[in-house]
Amino acid sequence: MAKKEQSVGLRKLLEDQLADSYYAEKQLLKALPKMAKTATNDELREAFTSHLEETKEQVSRLEQVFQLMDMPAKGKTCPAIDGILEEGKEIMEEFADDAALDAGLVSAGQKAEHYEISCYGCMVAWAEQLGLEEVADLLKETLEEEKGADEKLSAIGETVNVAAEGEGEEEEEEEMEAVGASNGRSTASRSSGSKAKQAPKKSTR
Ligand code: FE
Ligand code: FE
Ligand code: FE
Numbered sequence: 001m002a003k004k005e006q007s008v009g010l011r012k013l014l015e016d017q018l019a020d021s022y023y024a025e026k027q028l029l030k031a032l033p034k035m036a037k038t039a040t041n042d043e044l045r046e047a048f049t050s051h052l053e054e055t056k057e058q059v060s061r062l063e064q065v066f067q068l069m070d071m072p073a074k075g076k077t078c079p080a081i082d083g084i085l086e087e088g089k090e091i092m093e094e095f096a097d098d099a100a101l102d103a104g105l106v107s108a109g110q111k112a113e114h115y116e117i118s119c120y121g122c123m124v125a126w127a128e129q130l131g132l133e134e135v136a137d138l139l140k141e142t143l144e145e146e147k148g149a150d151e152k153l154s155a156i157g158e159t160v161n162v163a164a165e166g167e168g169e170e171e172e173e174e175e176m177e178a179v180g181a182s183n184g185r186s187t188a189s190r191s192s193g194s195k196a197k198q199a200p201k202k203s204t205r
């Protein structure tokens with residue numbers, strides 16, 4: 001009856017979202033190393049690197065869920081994560097030599113985490129509604145990791161937003177000298193006047 005149809009629909013929603021999330025996690029497996037490599041702040045790099053390790057676990061957790069649900073472990077293109085990661089790529093390119101690069105990376109990372117939090121939050125609720133307790137528990141573990149990653153990024157944001165304004169960053173000045181000594185990036189010399197506070201702090205890693 002009507003009630004049964006509803007339940008079938010909810011299961012279909014869950015199945016579709018699982019395939020979507022599987023694709024999204026796999027895209028993140030590719031994106032996170034690039035974000036880590038691009039980050040200049042040590043904590044931020046560490047956050048991306050450790051979330052990469054968590055993401056590997058999340059992929060295998062989804063594979064366990066597929067097995068529990070008797071579904072093939074198959075992803076389905078998620079246009080949302082593709083768009084979020086595309087924006088992240090734009091930020092990495094446009095702010096490559098800017099002191100606000102890390103602040104931009106934090107925002108890019110948080111957009112991905114917030115998307116994942118929505119997906120996993122809904123999937124947990126649907127799995128519970130469908131009485132799939134084991135599935136719900138696995139998805140909850142991932143949900144908590146996504147929330148943790150988001151909070152970590154928020155905290156790091158407080159540091160890198162200040163650094164983006166080039167205020168009192170001893171590290172930056174040291175790196176500035178190092179960069180100046182090794183390779184004279186052409187654009188660096190253009191910043192005239194004010195005591196070149198915002199020199200490119202990104203060295204080639
Ligand atoms: Fe994830
Ligand atoms: Fe999606
Ligand atoms: Fe956007």
Ligand code: ZN
Nearest residue numbers: 113116146149
């Ligand atoms: Zn995540």
